[in-house]
Amino acid sequence: MIHSFIFSEGKLVGRDLELEALRLVHGDKGLIVWVDLDNPTDEETKAVLEGLFQFHPLAIEDCLTPSPLPKIEDYEDYLFMVTHAVDYTREEKFASTELDLFLGKEFLVTFHRTPLRSVNALIERLGKNVGPGPRGGDRLAHSLLDLLVDNFSPMLTALHDELEEIEESVLRKASDQQLVNELLQVRGDFSKLRQILRPQREIIERLARGDSKMIRSTLLPYYRDLRDNLARLDETVIGYHDRLMLAFDIYLNKAAIEANEGIKFLTALTAITLPVMVIGTWYGMNFDGMPELHGRHSYFIALGVMLFFTCLTWFYLKRKKWF
DSSP states (O other), rough: OOOEEEEETTEEESSOHHHHHHHHHHOOOOOOOEEEESSOHHHIIIIIIIIOOOOHHHHHHHSSSSSSSSSEOSSSSOEEEEEEEEETTTTTTTEEEEEEEEEOOOEEEEEEHHHHHHHHHHHHHHHHHHHOOSHHHHHHHHHHHHHHHTHHHHHHHHHHHHHHHHHHHHSOOOOOOOHHHHHHHHHHHHHHHHHHHHHHHHHHHHHHHHTTTTTTTGGGHHHHHHHHHHHHHHHHHHHHHHHHHHHHHHHHHHHHHHHHHHHEEEEEHHHHHHHHHHHHHHHOOOOOTOOGOOOOHHHHHHHHHHHHHHHHHHHHHTTTTTT
């Protein structure tokens, strides 16, 4: 599906035009064009990316091929960016959606395979036509990226809540396989999030420094603010990840303590039965030459010795708090 928005002097003057009308509008230097490709067909993709805007074949290839990491490429007349929107639910866990942007001085083209809250929110905001509208592609790109970054916060809140539940479970419950699975799942979610945030932060850093001629100097403070927001998010994720690893270490220590307690109990049980085993084995050899076998009270003496050393071992281990 192709959505298009035409702006003149900061006002929305056209929407969802046909391709031929878009071609005429794109040639008008006084207008700002945003074309959003929302899960488009192959024909729509080719008509817009190749036919209408004539982007570089490598940029189109990168756009159509899913990329696990954000990236940025600077072409002569536009910037190509790969960003990722993220979402998190208890049912579906961590999920990310790629959002590709072609940013020119007077246009913005976005491409995504699934609906995105940030894109829908910007469309709704522009449709109301409230306040000053965008006067350049860089302003449109900033608004979209700002909404995309804002959507990280609810996901971080959900991950924080699950992290606290895991910490409580680690301290309260004994070790079990379900808790291990939860720890590994959340650890993987944090790793994926860090893998996305760090390169995305570097992309915004590059834009905030003014390295690209597609970003006007008046927009640099806005991109610096966006960079700072991403930096705070990155630091928050690092802190949560450290807390998770601490919980994981506590879990491993508890599991080791529980294993040691089991080994200690078995060792104590073996030590208690040792006198009985030694004496019983010794006098169970049935040699005729053993004088103790022919004594009148040999059985009771052996039994008494076994009971004495067994009780002595039990009291010793009890004093050492082995059980």
